[in-house]
Amino acid sequence: MRKTPQRMCAGCRQMKDKKELVRIVRTPEGEVLMDSTGKQSGRGVYLCRDLKCLEQAEKGRRLEKSLSHPVSVEVKEALKEALKEASDGRSS
Template identity: 55%
Template structure:
């Protein structure tokens, strides 16, 4: 029987490779709107974060999330992301 390949993605906070299902996808739509993509299927540029606050804080503080999404993320979007991450845990 063939072994199914598990898609791996890198967390922008801790820079560790983890299975895609263990991470939260943050997407910038073609219109420039940043949102949390819980399905992992929204169109646009995506970045992945672990489901803990430390990784989100680190990615935001070092501006890695801004660079990977190629946009400036406002404080209110960051607060919304923080609420989503705390809901996941």
């Protein structure tokens, strides 16, 4: 049986199923965006669908480090909104 690919969350640093994580990608064009399809090419970093993990990653500047690129406030705000929605959807 094939296992689901595992990726490390940049916040809590736990290995999780790829499909449980959100991917943030730096495109070859130098844009940083949230990759909802998982198919965007470029260098990616993964986060749990949990605001706490985003906060932890922000504190350690791990998104920037992993992507070797600054992550704009706009991207972070968009991520927060998306994570909020994801966690709301799960609890209801």
